[in-house]
Structures are given as structure tokens and as C-alpha cells.
Amino acid sequence: xxxxxxxxxxxxxxxxxxxxxxxxxxxxxxxxxxxxxxxxxxxxxxxxxxxxxxxxxxxxxxxxxxxxxxxxxxxxxxxxxxxxxxxxxxxxxxxxxxxxxxxxxxxxxxxxxxxxxxxxxxxxxxxxxxxxxxxxxxxxxxxxxxxxxxxxxxxxxxxxxxxxxxxxxxxxxxxxxxxxxxxxxxxxxxxxxxxxxxxxxxxxxxxxxxxxxxxxxxxxxxxxxxxxxxxxxxxxxxxxxxxxxxxxxxxxxxxxxxxxxxxxxxxxxxxxxxxxxxxxxxxxxxxxxxxxxxxxxxxxxxxxxxxxxxxxxxxxxxxxxxxxxxxxxxxxxxxxxxxxxxxxxxxxxxxxxxxxxx
Ligand code: PMP
Numbered sequence: 001x002x003x004x005x006x007x008x009x010x011x012x013x014x015x016x017x018x019x020x021x022x023x024x025x026x027x028x029x030x031x032x033x034x035x036x037x038x039x040x041x042x043x044x045x046x047x048x049x050x051x052x053x054x055x056x057x058x059x060x061x062x063x064x065x066x067x068x069x070x071x072x073x074x075x076x077x078x079x080x081x082x083x084x085x086x087x088x089x090x091x092x093x094x095x096x097x098x099x100x101x102x103x104x105x106x107x108x109x110x111x112x113x114x115x116x117x118x119x120x121x122x123x124x125x126x127x128x129x130x131x132x133x134x135x136x137x138x139x140x141x142x143x144x145x146x147x148x149x150x151x152x153x154x155x156x157x158x159x160x161x162x163x164x165x166x167x168x169x170x171x172x173x174x175x176x177x178x179x180x181x182x183x184x185x186x187x188x189x190x191x192x193x194x195x196x197x198x199x200x201x202x203x204x205x206x207x208x209x210x211x212x213x214x215x216x217x218x219x220x221x222x223x224x225x226x227x228x229x230x231x232x233x234x235x236x237x238x239x240x241x242x243x244x245x246x247x248x249x250x251x252x253x254x255x256x257x258x259x260x261x262x263x264x265x266x267x268x269x270x271x272x273x274x275x276x277x278x279x280x281x282x283x284x285x286x287x288x289x290x291x292x293x294x295x296x297x298x299x300x301x302x303x304x305x306x307x308x309x310x311x312x313x314x315x316x317x318x319x320x321x322x323x324x325x326x327x328x329x330x331x332x333x334x335x336x337x338x339x340x341x342x343x344x345x346x347x348x349x350x351x352x353x354x355x356x357x358x
Contacts, residue, residue, distance in 0.1 A: 004343035007321035008152055008296060008334045009175065009196035012343075017248045028244075035244045040237055045244075049233065052247035059250060059259055062184050062207055069225065070233040070243055071204040075101070075174045078191045078204060079108035081223035082170055085216055086189065087114050087143035094142045094167065096131045097121035099151035100327060101172060106146070117142070127154040129288035136165030144168040144188060150176035150293050152196075153325040155285070155332070157293040161186045168212065176295050177205065178253060179337055180263045188212050196295070197337045198253075199246030202239040253337065262337050263294075269335045269344045270294040276348045282355040283310075283331075300330030301358075307331060310354050317350045319343075 005012040028035040029044060038044055053068045062068060071077060082105075087093055092115045095106045103123075106116045120131035137145055145167045150157040152175040161169070161182060173182070174192035184190065189208040195201035206225070213225045221227055227235050256262055274292060277285045277299050285292070285299045301307050307330050314322045314331075324330040335344060 001318040002342075002346070003318045003320060004339065004346060005320050006333045006335070006339070006343075006347070008325070008332065009193070009336075010201045011196050011334055011336050012338045013200070013245075013249060014252045014338045017245070017252050017338075020248055021245060036241050038240065040234055040240050045240055048240075048244050048247055049238070052243055052250055053233075055247065055250035055254060056205065056207070059178060059253060060182075060184055060207070065210045066184060067206075067208050067210065067213060067225075067229050069206040069208065069228045070238060071206055071223070071228065072202065072239055073223070074193045074201075074204055075172060075191065076104070076108070077223060078172075078206065079105045080112060081206075081219075081225070082144075082146070082189065082191070083109040083112055083114045084219040084223060085214075085225045086168065086170070086212055088214065088216060090141065090143050091115060092117065092142050094119050094137055094145040096133060096145070096147050096162075097123060098130050098148050098156060099127040099154040100325075101152060101174070102146065102148040105148070105172065109146075119145075126286075127151065127156065128286050130156050130158060130291045132162065133164070137167040139166050139168060142167050144170045146170045146172070148172040148174075149182065150174070150179075150295055152296050152334075153298075153328055153332075155287050155293045155296045155298040156291040157295070159290075175334075175336075176293070178259050178262070179266050179295050181259050194242075194246050194249075196334070199249045200242050202242035203246050249338075256337075265341065266294045266335065266337065269339065269341055270297065272341070272344050272348060273297055273333060273335070276351065280351070280355055282306075282358060283351060295336055296332060296334050298324050298328055298330055298332040300324070304329065306358065309358075310351070313354045314347065314350050317346065319347050319350055322347075 056068045097118045119133040122131045168188035171187045171190040177192045179197050191206045194203045322331045324332040
């Protein structure tokens with residue numbers, strides 16, 4: 001039985017990448033040493049990290065005046081790093097509260113002593129649509145505006161980036177990084193852990209405009225952008241294996257035709273599932289149509305017990321990790337870059353059969 005993994009992250013990776021890692025694990029580049037054993041100061045790793053950076057630049061058309069940095073600590077680490085590095089003028093941040101992770105980012109900044117103004121929230125709508133704020137926002141008032149491009153738990157996404165005057169825009173791309181095309185120039189900074197679309201957990205990608213990187217005092221070195229720029233992301237020992245594996249996924253993505261092509265496939269995959277759900281008399285997705293995510297699709301029968309049975313039925317068919325997040329319940333299918341169309345078709349077939357029996 002073919003197993004398809006619909007987990008929200010860490011998540012499915014391309015089979016060919018897993019195979020390549022397996023083949024190369026005992027000896028990287030004929031060195032007789034494993035990638036897990038080599039120094040981050042070696043020429044070999046230098047080449048790996050520089051190539052990964054260049055591939056990020058090529059794939060996302062990153063302008064020259066942006067830095068591509070590799071951190072540890074996940075998106076959560078960046079919830080702290082971003083205010084500490086960027087909110088140096090007003091110590092005041094604007095936020096669009098589109099869900100759990102946007103709210104967590106706000107909480108972390110608040111904990112650290114920054115003022116966080118929630119300009120709009122769809123909490124009262126159970127985050128089933130995106131919040132919008134139509135006024136211009138000034139950099140005289142706020143250091144930046146934080147948005148979450150894709151809301152992993154709730155299943156919404158900004159497919160068009162909202163424009164808000166001259167304020168610096170910060171985007172949490174954790175769950176749709178390189179799954180759909182965005183213009184890096186629309187943002188001052190974008191970030192996300194790679195463990196959903198781009199690699200194994202352990203690497204956090206940050207792309208930041210040069211003028212936002214300043215010497216900042218009294219913050220942890222491990223979260224200091226200026227230091228990481230100066231040290232080419234090797235201020236301390238970086239996660240060597242994880243950066244290597246991420247590099248392989250980036251190469252795979254290039255081989256697939258890049259982000260434009262993968263977005264086309266992601267749309268096809270998402271439509272297949274949404275079309276089924278919209279026609280179904282048993283299952284439904286409750287997200288406002290224009291705000292639906294390509295990568296995370298929650299759905300439910302509306303009956304907790306029946307949802308449980310459906311999760312059981314999918315697991316028996318080799319369709320794994322479809323349980324919805326505990327705060328939403330129901331089921332959730334995460335259709336990241338490495339999920340093939342066949343996997344989504346298998347899911348739809350299984351749900352269709354389940355529906356016939358219930
Ligand atoms: N932001 C979003 C949108 C996420 O989905 C997640 C993790 N699921 C995070 C932030 C937190 O990231 P991490 O687990 O890498 O700290």
C-alpha cells in the first residue's frame with residue numbers, strides 16, 4: 001500500500017530527496033565522511049550553504065538588497081527575533097490577527113515589552129476568513145505590520161498581499177513558503193521554518209531587506225540579524241545536515257520548474273479536494289472561498305464521532321495524519337509541495353467511499 005502523509009509539519013518530502021539522502025549518507029561528495037560528521041567550516045559545507053542560498057535567491061527572485069539567512073529556533077524563534085531587531089524606533093507593532101500563529105507572534109512581542117496593536121481580527125468569525133484593514137499605516141507610527149500569509153490551522157491564505165502605505169511589512173510564510181508565488185519586494189522581511197514545504201525541521205529561513213539590518217544592543221546573539229549577515233549564517237554551529245537536506249529540496253523544486261509550476265500543481269491539488277468537499281453531502285470546508293488556503297484544508301462532517309471514523313478510514317487506506325488541529329477539530333489535509341496529485345486523488349476516493357457508506 002502506498003502511504004501518503006498529510007501531516008501539517010514536519011511533513012512529506014519528495015521521495016527522490018529521501019533516496020538521495022540515503023545514498024549519500026555514508027559519504028558526502030566522495031569524502032568518506034557523512035554530512036552529519038563534517039565541519040561547518042569546511043569548504044564542502046561552504047559550498048552547500050552558499051548553493052542553498054543561491055537557490056533560494058533564484059527560486060524567489062530575491063532582489064540584491066535582501067539577505068537570505070539560515071537560523072535555528074523555528075518560526076517561534078523569529079516571533080522574538082523580529083521585534084528585537086526591527087522594532088527599534090517606536091517599539092510598536094501592528095498586527096492582522098488571522099489565526100493562532102498570528103496571535104502567538106503578537107503574544108511573544110507583548111511578552112518582550114513591545115506594544116502590539118491588533119488592527120483587525122477575525123477571531124469572532126472563528127478565523128474562517130481573513131482580516132482586512134483598509135487604512136494606510138505609517139512608519140511614523142509603527143515599526144512594522146505583521147501578517148501570516150497562510151494560516152496553517154485555520155486554512156486561510158492571503159493570495160494577494162495587502163498594501164498598507166509605507167509601513168514595513170513582515171510576512172510569516174511558514175506554511176506556504178515557495179508553495180505559491182509572492183513578490184519579495186512587497187515585504188521588508190519574510191520568514192518561516194522549512195519543515196512544511198522545504199525540508200526537515202531545524203532550519204528557519206529569513207529573507208530581510210538590507211536597510212532593516214542594524215546593529216542592535218542587548219539582544220541574544222543567536223537571534224541577531226546583523227551578526228548573522230556578517231557571519232554568513234555561521235555565527236555558531238549551524239544545523240549542517242538540515243541545511244544540506246533543505247538544499248536538496250530546493251534543487252528538486254528547481255527541477256520541477258520552480259515556484260510558478262509548483263503553484264500551478266498546488267492549485268490543481270487543492271481544487272480537487274475543495275471541489276469534492278463542495279459537492280459532498282457529508283463533508284464541508286467552512287472557509288470563505290476567496291480566502292481558502294492551497295496548502296492546509298480543514299474539513300468536517302459536523303459530527304465529532306463521524307469525523308473520528310473518517311480519520312480511522314483514511315488511516316486504514318494509508319492516508320496518514322489527517323486529524324485536524326485540536327483547536328479546530330475535524331480533519332485537515334496539508335497539501336504541501338511534495339504531496340503528489342495521486343495522494344490527493346487517493347484521499348478524495350477514500351472520502352467518497354466513506355460518504356457512500358454513511
Ligand atoms: N507560523 C506558522 C504559520 C506556523 O504554521 C507555525 C508552525 N506550525 C509557526 C509559525 C511556528 O513555527 P515553528 O514550529 O517553526 O516554531
